[in-house]
Amino acid sequence: MDYLATLSPLYAEIFLLVMACTILIVDLFVTSLGKTPTYLLVQITLFGCAFLTVSTYQPGIVHLFNNMFVDDLMSDVLKLLSYLSMSMVLVYSRTYLMVRGLFTGEFMVLLLFSLLGMMVMISASHFLSLYMGLELLALSLYAMVALQRDSAISTEAAMKYFILGALASGLLLYGISMLYGATGTLEVNAVSDVIARGAADKNLLVFGLVFVVAGLAFKLGVVPFHMWVPDVYHGAPTAVTLLISSAPKLAVFAFVMRILVEGLQPLLVHWSGMLIILAVLSMAVGNIVAIAQTNLKRMLAYSTIAHMGFLLLGIISGGLDGYGSAMFYAVVYVLMSLGSFGMIMLLSREGFEADNLNDFKGLNQRSPWLAFMTLLLMFSMAGVPPTVGFYAKFSVLQAAVSAGYISLAVIAILFSLIGAFYYLRIVKLMYFDAPESHATISVQPGSGLLISINGLALLALGMLPGSLMSICAVAVKQSLLLP
Amino acid sequence: MILGFSLLSVAIWLPILFGVLIMATGGDRNAPLARVLALLGAILGFIVTIPLFTGFDKTTSAMQFVEIHDWITRYNIHYHLGVDGISVLFILLNSFFTPLVVIASWKVIEKRVAQYMAAFLMMSGLINGVFASLDAVLFYVFWEAMLIPMFIIIGVWGGANRVYAAVKFFLYTLLGSLLMLVALLYLYNQSGGSFSILDYHQVAIPLTAQILIFIAFFMAFAVKVPMFPVHTWLPDAHVEAPTGGSIILAAIMLKVGAYGFIRFSMPIVPDASRELAGVIIALSLIAVVYIALVALVQTDMKKLVAYSSVSHMGFVTLGLFIFNSYGVEGALLQMISHGFVSGALFLCIGVMYDRMHSRNIADYGGVANKMPVFAAFFVLFAMANVGLPGTSGFVGEFMVIMGAVKVNFWYALLAASTLVFGAAYTLWMVKRVIFGAVTNQHVEQLTDINGREILVCSILAAAVLGMGLYPLPFSEVMHVSVSDLLVHMARPKL
Structure with missing residues (x-):
């Protein structure tokens, strides 16, 4: 009994695994198209996970399983946000997938397994558990991208994702093996200690670090390791794109924090230089190439690349300001991304994908409310106050300037100016142009309500961003034991 | 205090709340309701700002009507409002113009009325926020947020080339x-x-950093003023904007840039301001002279007035950067006067455009024969634009020129040339549009302005003449704040 009690930080993960397996079986007996019982069960599972995470909260940092697993405030916050975004993904995508015949039990079970992967990534403090979580997430996502198996473009995207993802995993694993060779351990904290003592071979470490950073860059989707992002975002069913662009970003953020900041902090001088290059290239390529896109999903893919560059800027700046702002940026990005892809699905209907820029023409005349929500989303992405996107950029820039990276901050704002152009273009299409089609937009009550909450949340958080900022800062501070 | 809220907060949030309310009225079926609500909100918005003027203590340069709350504690950001003699007048000017814009657009705007009116009211509140903010982040939020309604106004209700103008303006x-x-x-x-912002006024900063900060501020404010050579968005935006948009753009939004120079550049980086004053003065004089010549060759009335605005705003920046009380006070008076005059001119052009659907000078001629009442107003505002003594335009220009003489004779001479050029382009336009024989049958069919338009024109005419004949109420409000600013600036801050 005592042993079970010590496992309490893991209850949410265990519960999720059990439920995912149960749902897999239960779903066999659900034949209705809407899959209502399965759907409700999944939502209940997510709610149960949230309940368990909150109720098993312990102050401080708890290590379990010989330091394979760590439970701290940052992981709790990120997990709660992951449950929330997964639940939103389900609400947004239900109708969209239903009319395409894709709202199957597999989708939901894979979604739960990918969430489990993310949770393992968020809470791992050992290179092996980190890798295990990453692979669980990635394998679930590969399958989900290929969900629409009779679509050539989806299959191509899945293939590309799988091959490049496997390559990235290989790189990462190779880098990890180098680190193991140099330090003789795989525990994140122990690696950090060994390096800090100077007991490891510097050359070997830096050699391994290059591969680790390359692997991470693949997973983050930053330039020059970004090639899979536009194709996968474009090719996957929009519901899956929504999933990929939401909670996994939180998990990858945690992943980067655990490996680079906790594990390889003594090598800061080496990896921060690499990250600077990645960040600047991402902001440049992401923002400039996005201008040339006519497909909204591709455009948002490039915008993601640019946003990830901005997020890296926070990590580069370091310290409480830097890591706190990067986490805040990740959370805000997920919120914006959920809304944007949710909007595409909301405007799509049977046999029609609203993923072309021209599909947004004259939206203000067809549905002023949805147009206004998209306006909020786009201005938030562009970082214009009073939306929360501004504070995300603000806090990262603040960290960069106070860390002395003023020129980097100026570069970042120049590229976000370029970025503002393509977000503005959406607003222009919606408000200034005449609609191309007058087909009525039928909004499901659930997703319609959710998109309103999502859009207004951007505005409300923009008016009062203080609490979310403080949560992120406190989480990072306690988890990394920052002064 | 109104119902426990401070005056400045009410001045900011009341129009915004009305904006939200108007948006909620929905489609064009409810257009009459939207108009009435907009007028009500705009007039209430003006009334609540009157106590700011009547209750203003003219003997101090300290911030008044101050309100401060914690906002984002993580970065020590406060919701901090307050006005001094420099900013209070602009809040009044802005709130004064909002009802006029609503009345001026009463019948003209027919599509998506609710969104149009809502955008104007929200913008009015946001602009008040810009002038009242004493926290840099709060200022920035209002400063950026006001771009959004203006972007929509130009882009949705503007002329043929509106998309280009809106995007250019925004970027x-x-x-x-x-x-x-x-x-x-x-x-x-x-x-x-x-x-x-008040803390920033006291921070010591090394000269190199001061210069870089000055340049960054300059980029922000010079674009808004707009100064030569970053003025090119203004003619596009003006020409394409609907009448109400042009009025707010000319009367209020341009003032925000000059206000930024007074509130940020001059007190925060005084040494860099002195160091780089020569550059600013040169750019200002180029604007005054060269842009006036550009205005002379325009064939489009709105473009002509837009260039005239750039030229007049050159006067403002000149006055600010000669650092004496004549110059700075003259610049502030010129800003207010230019608000009245350019607003009125755009309104008049809008009146003609509504009837003829043309802004080309060549399409007009002999309008006075058909619209005598209108012609009287138009000539009055044109004379104010020229700077005729007795109109508001004279006071500011005269003071700036006086200030300039004290610094350098040549500055004054070049600045004074505007009296010639300004007269040339304005009066020539008036001659071609208003006077002479009726040139074509479209002019023949013109009808004179109606009661609604007369009301707006009369209010503006009264303001123009009142300020021209008796500018003391305006100048005495700003006097102490300006002289303290100049004393503050004289101290090095390195």
């Missing part, structure tokens, strides 16, 4: 603003973690 101003943001973040670190 130009965003570039400047973002650089300003970096400067503000630098100051945050330099001041030991404060975003208070």
